[in-house]
Amino acid sequence: MTDAATEPGHGHLTVPEILKALELNTGRFPRRAVQEAIEQRDAITPELLRVLEDVAENPAAFAERDDYMLHLFAMYLLAQFREKRAYRPLVRIFSAPGDIPDQLAGDTVTEDLNQIFGSVYDGDTEPLQRLVEDDSVNEYVRSAAIGTFIVLANSGQMTREEVAGYYRTLFEGKLKREPNHAWNSLVSAVADLPAPELLEHVRRSYGDDLVERMFATLEDIESRSRRWNGGPAFSPSDPHRRCRYACSRNCCGPRLPVPLRRAE
Numbered sequence: 001m002t003d004a005a006t007e008p009g010h011g012h013l014t015v016p017e018i019l020k021a022l023e024l025n026t027g028r029f030p031r032r033a034v035q036e037a038i039e040q041r042d043a044i045t046p047e048l049l050r051v052l053e054d055v056a057e058n059p060a061a062f063a064e065r066d067d068y069m070l071h072l073f074a075m076y077l078l079a080q081f082r083e084k085r086a087y088r089p090l091v092r093i094f095s096a097p098g099d100i101p102d103q104l105a106g107d108t109v110t111e112d113l114n115q116i117f118g119s120v121y122d123g124d125t126e127p128l129q130r131l132v133e134d135d136s137v138n139e140y141v142r143s144a145a146i147g148t149f150i151v152l153a154n155s156g157q158m159t160r161e162e163v164a165g166y167y168r169t170l171f172e173g174k175l176k177r178e179p180n181h182a183w184n185s186l187v188s189a190v191a192d193l194p195a196p197e198l199l200e201h202v203r204r205s206y207g208d209d210l211v212e213r214m215f216a217t218l219e220d221i222e223s224r225s226r227r228w229n230g231g232p233a234f235s236p237s238d239p240h241r242r243c244r245y246a247c248s249r250n251c252c253g254p255r256l257p258v259p260l261r262r263a264e
Helices: 015-023 031-039 041-057 059-063 070-080 084-093 100-105 113-120 126-133 139-154 160-174 181-192 196-207 218-225 238-251
Strands: none
Touching: 015 031, 015 041, 015 070, 031 041, 031 070, 041 059, 041 070, 041 084, 059 100, 070 084, 070 100, 070 113, 084 113, 084 126, 100 139, 113 139, 126 139, 126 160, 139 160, 139 181, 160 181, 160 196, 181 196, 181 218, 196 218
């Protein structure tokens, strides 16, 4: 027997049927339900936002549900939709301490969260800055938030100079000077932006042993910082096609070819 929401079929699924198909890990990627969610964007968006609000209210409880997948689908779909109302609940979700973000989102934290944030960004950097500067936030979430500023610069939502100016404040005191992955990400972001005017800060960070040299050497950061070709490295559109990959990987099921449309 097959789940009608995971297989091609005739007629449209209702929004409750889509949500039910996306809720739990069944070992199969719900191809039809995802495509229907995209086609019924206006109708399903409020429900997906409600999912994120529920998780944001008690992320620890949802982190204990190993079979729960709906929040992951909600994140990727709302990112594809460029839904700015998702920005605040997502920040609240990933403000959860310790390993809760990893339990909730797995590899999405390190691979896609920066671009998801960049896709739903509502124009206010303060929530992102709180994530970056709060020592109690998971270090990989802080890293993703640092990287989000690169997405914002490359997609025209901030200028390179604005992002470099914020990074300067991190070097000059807003980021606690003790070794953690946020420092690795900050020096790497200087190279990716790039912001060669911050290289002296980068050198001091290496001199103070704040950066893991196995993550990136100073020579590598200096070289990358000077290799700017004047164009963006990526845009916030890039991760949206990864919804199928990320969610099917977490489902431990086959990666079925579901084309997710690039948002306008």
